[in-house]
Amino acid sequence: MIRVGFVGAGLQTRRRAPIVQASSGTRVVVVSAQHLASAQALARQLGCEAAAGWEWVAERDDIDAVVICTPPHLHHAIALAALESGKHVLCEKPLARTLEQAVAMVRAARSGGRVLKCGFNHRHHPGIQRVRRLVEEGRLGALYFVRCRYGICGRPGYEREWRADPHIVGGGQLMEQGVHAVDLARWFLAPFQEVTCMLGRYFWQTGSLEDNAFVLLRTAAGQVASIHASLTQWRNLFSLELVGRDGYAVVEGLGGSYGTERLMIGRREFDAPFTEDVTEFRGGDSSWKEEWQEFVTAIEEGREPIGSAVDGAEAIRLILAAYEAARQGTTLKLESGEPAWQASPAARA
């Protein structure tokens, strides 16, 4: 039995904790929030303890894993406390506010031999899982490019949420939601060697934080990822398109406000009408459950999880490089990615 503590009592905990509770082999022991009352309300529903603050993370030894569902500025401290006291950690994206923090988190997990997973639940969406298998089986041939459009309409008062506070977050919409798109681009095309970017601050009064980001990334082989993250997409949109030598795949929708998740697969074929396999994943979003299962399995098998802390840190590195490219008005060269991690990741910050 993996005994689990949640830090944070907001939307993400309300989404994830019931899954932990319902999974055989895992159990929620405690839920905490800044204010005890918030934690208590949720704890009652879950049938677990409530706590205030997050100091218990380091102190309790009846907890095997911690799920961090706080705003980003707390990820680093909580994760270090958990990892250093021997706990596994599933941490909401983005992994941290800065690359230095993220790198420190990776190192803490490695030195302690604990699993640190970043909350890239999009990798666990059924359509995206299938695309991953298609690509691994070579069904699309060598990949050429990835396009990802990911946008949301926001909501009144967004400017007053913590997501709009530069002291809490590490970036604007590219860091907040676009980090999923960057992670997916990395999953299919990395390592990237070049990045360029244009940012927009259009509708939302979020100061230095962009509400739109257009990013181009390129690998050594010349493959391109084109990413647009938007907080002014008045009709919520998720679209991930991959094109390879022999075919293509498109995932549209993520369920809920993004519409039914659909997967379309087609082949390069010049002498026939356009034909696609279309799969609709109607019903609920299963990614949270699948992600939890992956976290548990990685713990059991003592291996890196899909959507690891390194993935979380690399996504931050790319996004910060994109910001820098936008600032300088240039295309930045990137170091070669994962191998460097083994040695001294922080050096490349």
Place this chain on the structure above:
Amino acid sequence: MIRVGFVGAGLQTRRRAPIVQASSGTRVVVVSAQHLASAQALARQLGCEAAAGWEWVAERDDIDAVVICTPPHLHHAIALAALESGKHVLCEKPLARTLEQAVAMVRAARSGGRVLKCGFNHRHHPGIQRVRRLVEEGRLGALYFVRCRYGICGRPGYEREWRADPHIVGGGQLMEQGVHAVDLARWFLAPFQEVTCMLGRYFWQTGSLEDNAFVLLRTAAGQVASIHASLTQWRNLFSLELVGRDGYAVVEGLGGSYGTERLMIGRREFDAPFTEDVTEFRGGDSSWKEEWQEFVTAIEEGREPIGSAVDGAEAIRLILAAYEAARQGTTLKLESGEPAWQASPAARA
């Protein structure tokens, strides 16, 4: 009656000439091709004369307008011959192979007081026309960004077509088909001040000519156009998306192999289900007819046509700048666009 001569007897002439013939007020007098036999076959169907070569363009005085449907390397010479002998010209896109040629063509038209229109038929698609009106009426509010994905799957043997010969064309897929996307971006957002670009040479053995181009353009106000032109889009795709402060518009499909043209219009609205007005333009592609009508009306009214030679030259300028940005691996600053044209456009090449 406007008496019209066509140079070229390929697909574009077969598409355009019947429209000229069917319009009241215009008549095809002659069709020419490199080889007389090609022209004769088409001339028989049209009920007009056939000619070889294009020297007749300068010589005949029973022609009021010339439609140039040859490969790009001939546009400049033919257009100058036509304009200098007092004829109006509708010239297929891209307007020329180089910016210098395009500028010379603009000057020839201006000095002679003739209409020179670039074959940007996409401006005349009914969905795009409606978006234009929406924008002019302010229905979308201040525009934020334009995304255009325009791709085609090519066909076997493409490498051996003139489109793949760098001596004939001025660029790869961005110049060939992407020029429409660049022109539409300009129509809605120009003048652009910055451009960055990544090119791909993936599937087609077209030497130095890209088969994929990813372009980002930005205006002084920070508006961004994101364009992807692709010759490896295995399922033909046209999608133009505009988002503004108060709403958005999407045009998908162009008829024929791109699927039914559809226009979707939505508004920014935070407290309601997602609602769109969807219009389907079923049936044939009317853009060729509309474009011809605009050319004729511009002649009659002695004014610049929609999709003018300046538009044609500016699109080339942007594309060549995108190529240069890709080559240098940077974001290029652009001069301020149309006003400069009045004085000395060539200077900015």
Place this chain on the structure above:
Amino acid sequence: MIRVGFVGAGLQTRRRAPIVQASSGTRVVVVSAQHLASAQALARQLGCEAAAGWEWVAERDDIDAVVICTPPHLHHAIALAALESGKHVLCEKPLARTLEQAVAMVRAARSGGRVLKCGFNHRHHPGIQRVRRLVEEGRLGALYFVRCRYGICGRPGYEREWRADPHIVGGGQLMEQGVHAVDLARWFLAPFQEVTCMLGRYFWQTGSLEDNAFVLLRTAAGQVASIHASLTQWRNLFSLELVGRDGYAVVEGLGGSYGTERLMIGRREFDAPFTEDVTEFRGGDSSWKEEWQEFVTAIEEGREPIGSAVDGAEAIRLILAAYEAARQGTTLKLESGEPAWQASPAARA
């Protein structure tokens, strides 16, 4: 505060009870099931009492309303017990197994002055609600016809569910799921004067119970409702189409396994491209909540609810007539509907 008891602890109670619990002004007091253990599990989650059987319905006087979520053969007895002891009742569809039972239930509600509502939640889907308003406002003009295709793929073992037991249910797929389609047809077009029907028993080994039903209904004015209820629709489908003199409306999807609910509205217009208003109701199915609100409001206002017991009984009357028309191989005349109810509804059985 309306104090509510649920009979049954299956899917429908799990769906409805949390809504009752979450609504201000209503509270679940007790949940019962045939076996106490089943009720207890659910009661724990809801924070209410558990009970076995349904005899408490008549006995308890601390309950204001009863929600009946049992199989159909129990509806009649439970509803009478509840109504006669002064409780309001929301009863799952179909209202009863036979028309006689349904009529008795209507009478019991009327004589006691209690609200008896049939669980026609489809009337409360947001798309259907909007269509209703459109029709009431005359936006479609006089209605011509209604088409409803409603199908589901079933699930392995369906033959062994109570839905396949003729001693428990009053009919096959037309009674089970098609009753919603019949009710909607009645809402928009009734009273019907003629009915014809063809039944299929194709895939499911459900004995005398049809797995497909094709029904045509006609009003005195000649309006037609065409209904197909299917248990062999391998991709779940809900589609309701209304066409009137001036326009049309289509609702597709119901959320969940039926796909996102979409409403399309168009007008009769001969000289323009086809244009529709499309609304997508992404996210969860709100009909259960809306239905509960209507039940509560009807209680408060002392009026007949939308989707009343008369509606429930009339739908059964039409379905039984359809079955009879299929058996006889003819088109049956129907008596004139609601007015007759006032006097002596049972007479027409």
Place this chain on the structure above:
Amino acid sequence: MIRVGFVGAGLQTRRRAPIVQASSGTRVVVVSAQHLASAQALARQLGCEAAAGWEWVAERDDIDAVVICTPPHLHHAIALAALESGKHVLCEKPLARTLEQAVAMVRAARSGGRVLKCGFNHRHHPGIQRVRRLVEEGRLGALYFVRCRYGICGRPGYEREWRADPHIVGGGQLMEQGVHAVDLARWFLAPFQEVTCMLGRYFWQTGSLEDNAFVLLRTAAGQVASIHASLTQWRNLFSLELVGRDGYAVVEGLGGSYGTERLMIGRREFDAPFTEDVTEFRGGDSSWKEEWQEFVTAIEEGREPIGSAVDGAEAIRLILAAYEAARQGTTLKLESGEPAWQASPAARA
């Protein structure tokens, strides 16, 4: 070389004659119309002779095949004249105004050993062809039902067209356009043993001719075809759905004003997300060309064509039975279909 004459110079001839002209092995020799001038205009475009009236059909011996594109009341006389003078005939649908006429036409073709094909071009649509092959290969399993919704919005002045004149046509919208749906239902499910029908006369002032028809047909095995033909479908619609034991197929759109033709194929599968193969037949309507090829091949091979005269006559028989069922308000039994044709088809009228 098959030498072809066309009777009629309207839309259908303008559609079909260029295909005949462009096919290797067939040539248009003459086009006729009631008024010579109408024929001459078209003949000029086609490069063939023009004639007035249709008496030449019997008289000329330099014609091998006649294509009848007149209103229905002339089909019988022209076809008999052509067949009796040894010509093959392709006759527009519906084959004739009455069953007696249709039977006489079948007999004339058989006794003379000529090919008589009915213009059921829908059988030659690529999506429907594929469905036919799927069904023949048993990929859908035993068929359960066919639904066909076929509707059009009409056009102002429809009431004054010959289609609205009961002296010219043999029925309303069911006979005019619905005859395709009936023919397709027969192709997949016949022979039918029962028919019931409801008719509507809603919007169009076409006297006795229905503008809407709802038909149910059933085979001995209990399979059902549900057909709705409508002249008040304000957004043109063609949808053909087949469901069998193991899967289903849907064809939507016919190109042009009906939207891109799409084929969707799915399988019965209870434990997986809904998956379909979707094929889009973008571009022009190829059915006219395919139908012509079938006619020519049938002539060459001396066999019955797909969409034969018997098919044309049987569709009329079913439609007239549907009208009669609607008139009587009952479900009519039908005799057993094709076998009877061999002996004495007229007997069953």
